Amino acid sequence: MTDLRAxxxxxxxxxxxxxxxxxxxxxxxxxxxxxxxxxxxxxxxKLEDAAQVHRYTGVAPRVSLHIPWDRVDDYAKLAAHAxxxxxxxxxxxxxxxQDDEYRLGSLTSxxxxxxxxxxxxxxxxVDVMRATGSTDLKLWLPDGTNYAGQDDLRARQDRLADSLxxxxxxxxxxxxxxxxxxxxxPYFYAMDIPDWxxxxxxxxxxxxxxxxxxxxxxxxxxxxxxxxxxxxxxVGRLGAFDFNSRYYxxxxxxxxxxxxxxxxxxxxxxxxxxxxxxxxxxxxLDQCHNIEPKIPGQIRSVMNVQEATAKALLVxxxxxxxxxxxxxxxxxxxxxxxxxxxxxxxxxxxxxESRGLDADPYGAYARxxxxxxxxxERVGGRQxxxxx
Ligand code: RM4
Ligand code: MN
Numbered sequence: 246m247t248d249l250r251a252x253x254x255x256x257x258x259x260x261x262x263x264x265x266x267x268x269x270x271x272x273x274x275x276x277x278x279x280x281x282x283x284x285x286x287x288x289x290x291k292l293e294d295a296a297q298v299h300r301y302t303g304v305a306p307r308v309s310l311h312i313p314w315d316r317v318d319d320y321a322k323l324a325a326h327a328x329x330x331x332x333x334x335x336x337x338x339x340x341x342x343q344d345d346e347y348r349l350g351s352l353t354s355x356x357x358x359x360x361x362x363x364x365x366x367x368x369x370x371v372d373v374m375r376a377t378g379s380t381d382l383k384l385w386l387p388d389g390t391n392y393a394g395q396d397d398l399r400a401r402q403d404r405l406a407d408s409l410x411x412x413x414x415x416x417x418x419x420x421x422x423x424x425x426x427x428x429x430x431p432y433f434y435a436m437d438i439p440d441w442x443x444x445x446x447x448x449x450x451x452x453x454x455x456x457x458x459x460x461x462x463x464x465x466x467x468x469x470x471x472x473x474x475x476x477x478x479x480v481g482r483l484g485a486f487d488f489n490s491r492y493y494x495x496x497x498x499x500x501x502x503x504x505x506x507x508x509x510x511x512x513x514x515x516x517x518x519x520x521x522x523x524x525x526x527x528x529x530l531d532q533c534h535n536i537e538p539k540i541p542g543q544i545r546s547v548m549n550v551q552e553a554t555a556k557a558l559l560v561x562x563x564x565x566x567x568x569x570x571x572x573x574x575x576x577x578x579x580x581x582x583x584x585x586x587x588x589x590x591x592x593x594x595x596x597x598e599s600r601g602l603d604a605d606p607y608g609a610y611a612r613x614x615x616x617x618x619x620x621x622e623r624v625g626g627r628q629x630x631x632x633x
Contacts, residue, residue: 271628
């Protein structure tokens with residue numbers, strides 16, 4: 246157990262979690278976007294907020310951008326600002342869901358001019374990558390149809406394959422194209438990349454630089470997500486996670502809040518495959534904090550991922566594998582539930598203190614006065630939000 250604990254501490258010290266810039270802007274549902282005092286007004290302030298999360302957790306050194314929401318005149322200046330704050334720019338997310346032209350599809354559109362426009366948007370994103378040092382282009386395809394017969398499903402796949410090839414051709418060596426799937430929304434009859442299989446089929450056709458993104462909120466209820474994680478790792482195509490929690494749809498709630506055991510089972514597959522670090526899996530958050538404060542919400546999220554990871558690292562794998570081999574169902578299951586039931590907060594407190602951090606990032610941030618400072622300073626201007 247002592248060995249396991251020491252190995253867990255070492256692995257946790259190497260773990261990093263990427264933050265989404267949009268978590269620091271106002272968000273809501275289609276019913277209401279709630280404004281909060283002190284919310285960032287531009288990408289520079291979003292980076293400042295993300296840097297606060299890194300400052301107190303020590304494991305969140307990268308920030309994903311979303312284009313056009315984080316469009317600025319000078320991306321080199323934005324990257325330099327990030328560096329000054331001790332963070333760096335992570336994945337660049339494209340946006341194919343907020344233009345009138347995309348009503349019937351973007352990369353899948355029957356209209357070549359619309360497809361070209363969607364491809365050109367990715368050229369802009371690749372330029373942002375070059376200017377900011379980002380290596381991941383993340384593409385979530387919001388295309389789909391609402392009615393049977395509305396469009397030819399197969400023709401849409403063919404157009405998608407062709408468009409993706411053109412996007413892929415834009416990449417530099419060392420860049421990756423991360424393709425995210427989602428089973429429903431904004432269309433409800435057939436999404437064009439509804440599942441990991443479709444995403445994988447396109448990645449395999451594209452080449453080694455294309456990888457699948459698994460957003461934990463993008464599956465039908467009851468889906469065994471850890472199975473998908475295992476399979477994508479097995480074939481070397483799990484490029485990234487978008488972590489969040491859901492009760493119903495793509496709820497984008499704080500990761501680990503709805504089903505901590507599911508998060509643990511996912512992290513268990515990661516640890517089992519030795520993919521926590523060095524395997525090219527970018528662990529990112531994709532969440533919105535509609536009613537809770539943003540920076541503490543992100544701190545809590547990072548801590549939840551760390552806790553699930555710590556528990557997965559504490560699984561006695563020798564005992565687990567022995568029980569699996571001998572067919573001892575209850576002992577095998579028990580190896581997992583024992584680890585899941587462990588209170589890992591003291592272990593994580595030790596990790597933080599060994600790195601000169603407060604044992605309690607959430608409390609330390611609350612005591613820092615930053616929340617009051619930004620609420621007082623960030624007056625005037627327009628707060629960031631979806632569509633900003
Ligand atoms: C989408 C998808 C993407 C994210 C946007 C904001 O639903 O999950 O990953 O970039 O939302
Ligand atoms: Mn996502």
